Amino acid sequence: MSFLIKRMTVIGVGLMGGSMALGLRERDLVGEIIGVDRRSALDAALELGVIDHAHTQAEEGVKGSSLVVVATPVSAIAPTVKSIAAHLEPDALVIDMGSVKGSIVKQCEAWMPDGVNFVGSHPIAGREHSGVRAAYGDLFDGSRTILTPSDSVSSAAVERAKQIWEAVGSSVEIMDAQYHDRVLAATSHLPHLMAYNVVNTLSDLEDDIRAEVFRYAASGFRDFTRIASSDPVMWRDICIENRDAILDILDRFKNDLEKLSKRVAEGDMDGLYGIFARSRATRARVLEENKILRGE
Amino acid sequence: MSFLIKRMTVIGVGLMGGSMALGLRERDLVGEIIGVDRRSALDAALELGVIDHAHTQAEEGVKGSSLVVVATPVSAIAPTVKSIAAHLEPDALVIDMGSVKGSIVKQCEAWMPDGVNFVGSHPIAGREHSGVRAAYGDLFDGSRTILTPSDSVSSAAVERAKQIWEAVGSSVEIMDAQYHDRVLAATSHLPHLMAYNVVNTLSDLEDDIRAEVFRYAASGFRDFTRIASSDPVMWRDICIENRDAILDILDRFKNDLEKLSKRVAEGDMDGLYGIFARSRATRARVLEENKILRGE
Numbered sequence: 001m002s003f004l005i006k007r008m009t010v011i012g013v014g015l016m017g018g019s020m021a022l023g024l025r026e027r028d029l030v031g032e033i034i035g036v037d038r039r040s041a042l043d044a045a046l047e048l049g050v051i052d053h054a055h056t057q058a059e060e061g062v063k064g065s066s067l068v069v070v071a072t073p074v075s076a077i078a079p080t081v082k083s084i085a086a087h088l089e090p091d092a093l094v095i096d097m098g099s100v101k102g103s104i105v106k107q108c109e110a111w112m113p114d115g116v117n118f119v120g121s122h123p124i125a126g127r128e129h130s131g132v133r134a135a136y137g138d139l140f141d142g143s144r145t146i147l148t149p150s151d152s153v154s155s156a157a158v159e160r161a162k163q164i165w166e167a168v169g170s171s172v173e174i175m176d177a178q179y180h181d182r183v184l185a186a187t188s189h190l191p192h193l194m195a196y197n198v199v200n201t202l203s204d205l206e207d208d209i210r211a212e213v214f215r216y217a218a219s220g221f222r223d224f225t226r227i228a229s230s231d232p233v234m235w236r237d238i239c240i241e242n243r244d245a246i247l248d249i250l251d252r253f254k255n256d257l258e259k260l261s262k263r264v265a266e267g268d269m270d271g272l273y274g275i276f277a278r279s280r281a282t283r284a285r286v287l288e289e290n291k292i293l294r295g296e
Numbered sequence: 297m298s299f300l301i302k303r304m305t306v307i308g309v310g311l312m313g314g315s316m317a318l319g320l321r322e323r324d325l326v327g328e329i330i331g332v333d334r335r336s337a338l339d340a341a342l343e344l345g346v347i348d349h350a351h352t353q354a355e356e357g358v359k360g361s362s363l364v365v366v367a368t369p370v371s372a373i374a375p376t377v378k379s380i381a382a383h384l385e386p387d388a389l390v391i392d393m394g395s396v397k398g399s400i401v402k403q404c405e406a407w408m409p410d411g412v413n414f415v416g417s418h419p420i421a422g423r424e425h426s427g428v429r430a431a432y433g434d435l436f437d438g439s440r441t442i443l444t445p446s447d448s449v450s451s452a453a454v455e456r457a458k459q460i461w462e463a464v465g466s467s468v469e470i471m472d473a474q475y476h477d478r479v480l481a482a483t484s485h486l487p488h489l490m491a492y493n494v495v496n497t498l499s500d501l502e503d504d505i506r507a508e509v510f511r512y513a514a515s516g517f518r519d520f521t522r523i524a525s526s527d528p529v530m531w532r533d534i535c536i537e538n539r540d541a542i543l544d545i546l547d548r549f550k551n552d553l554e555k556l557s558k559r560v561a562e563g564d565m566d567g568l569y570g571i572f573a574r575s576r577a578t579r580a581r582v583l584e585e586n587k588i589l590r591g592e
Binding site: 124175179182183184186187188190191193194195196197198199200201202203204205209212213215216222224225226227228229230232233235236239240243246247249250252253254256257260261263264265267269272273275276277278279280282283284286287289 | 420471475478479480482483484486487489490491492493494495496497498499500501505508509511512518520521522523524525526528529531532535536539542543545546548549550552553556557559560561563565568569571572573574575576578579580582583585
């Protein structure tokens with residue numbers, strides 16, 4: 001039998017890495033799968049049949065693999081890629097799954113030996129749970145993945161990365177890495193940080209009113225703050241890695257917030273109506289255009 | 297047949313007022329229902345059987361009614377109550393449905409003639425649609441309603457207001473009006489305003505990145521901004537009427553936002569982790585306690 005990928009290595013066998021392994025395996029696209037992680041995660045992945053072999057050392061685990069999937073937390077991507085660079089096969093392709101791309105991609109591309117390529121990848125896939133036990137082969141099915149290679153990456157490598165993501169059901173778009181980070185700062189990082197901030201502001205209220213806040217936290221609060229229940233480590237790392245784009249969008253948000261506060265303080269009825277009406281219209285338009293773009 | 301309420305008047309026959317009328321009627325608790333609104337709304341309410349008689353003048357419409365339900369937008373409650381005060385029956389009870397209470401309740405209570413009582417009411421009921429055609433008799437079933445009478449309101453009147461809300465299926469709590477406004481500023485007004493502000497910040501991005509923001513507005517954005525699609529007039533009025541409590545919570549939010557921005561700017565990993573971990577823990581605790589309180 002001839003596989004698309006004879007042998008691959010997944011570094012970080014959690015929900016995302018495990019789902020990529022399962023997705024390729026279930027579609028008969030991969031021969032052997034090597035997992036690299038802590039011992040406990042590897043044992044679970046072996047038991048579940050997500051991987052065939054296990055290594056705790058990435059340098060060892062990447063030997064003989066034509067595809068290396070770096071599915072670690074964002075902050076570990078660059079150090080991991082640096083440590084494996086000298087041990088990669090001559091024609092290997094390395095992809096990651098980080099939600100921030102700019103500096104990571106720049107560093108990782110530079111560390112690649114001749115003939116080896118790193119193609120930065122960000123799969124936009126939902127994840128309520130984490131860990132390899134939550135992994136499943138269709139996680140990426142119907143998702144979108146943004147690839148952010150610089151011009152120095154070979155087009156054959158980009159094409160191969162695209163082929164892999166499409167094989168597990170994702171539609172692929174190519175975007176500049178810095179631009180990706182600005183877009184994500186606006187659409188994802190800003191809403192998450194503001195949800196976190198609202199919850200923290202409520203936590204700080206004096207004890208008497210906080211008790212009532214707890215009682216009256218209704219469905220609006222639940223919806224609004226759902227995204228404030230994501231993994232704190234992931235959000236810490238995103239803030240570190242995407243600092244500049246996040247600080248820029250936070251500044252814009254703060255300017256708008258000052259205008260809103262001023263209008264509340266002045267009792268400016270027309271100004272307040274304008275803010276709310278514009279926002280409602282924008283949201284409706286965004287969702288409508290998004291629906292059309294998704295072909296719904 | 298002996299009714300709990302022989303004759304009642306609903307001023308503002310929209311979703312909320314119409315649902316109160318239907319809720320009492322369907323439970324055989326009311327004899328005659330008079331509606332006061334613009335002509336077009338009255339025609340629809342008559343056609344749907346929500347009201348029996350129609351008036352465009354509130355002063356006329358309240359004659360002979362032992363219960364008057366003021367279901368106008370928040371900004372119209374106080375002017376409406378002022379205009380009807382001299383025309384109310386000697387033993388009438390007036391309730392409103394506004395989501396802000398402090399100054400409205402204070403004014404309206406003061407305008408009541410001897411023997412007549414105003415009991416400020418805030419039903420916390422979901423409403424995705426508006427208008428009398430969306431009204432239904434079980435809108436308040438399972439909801440919570442906060443009553444905010446001052447000490448000067450007779451306990452018999454408070455008891456009667458409680459009886460009416462419970463009759464349509466709501467559970468009733470009594471709260472100080474100013475305190476109510478602080479709690480709602482935190483649990484409802486702050487999240488709404490921040491959702492509006494996020495959407496407005498995204499609207500202002502340069503054209504190139506805004507196009508991508510539209511495309512990548514995923515489910516997180518949808519959830520987070522759902523509450524930014526509410527009625528702009530209602531939110532304008534809430535900002536005007538609950539100005540002080542809103543400015544106070546906005547100040548707290550801005551202070552927390554400054555701390556968060558500072559930690560992002562400084563790349564303070566421990567500080568960022570602390571913010572996100574605390575927020576996630578708080579949210580989980582709030583929802584858990586809320587579940588227990590609701591008996592879920």
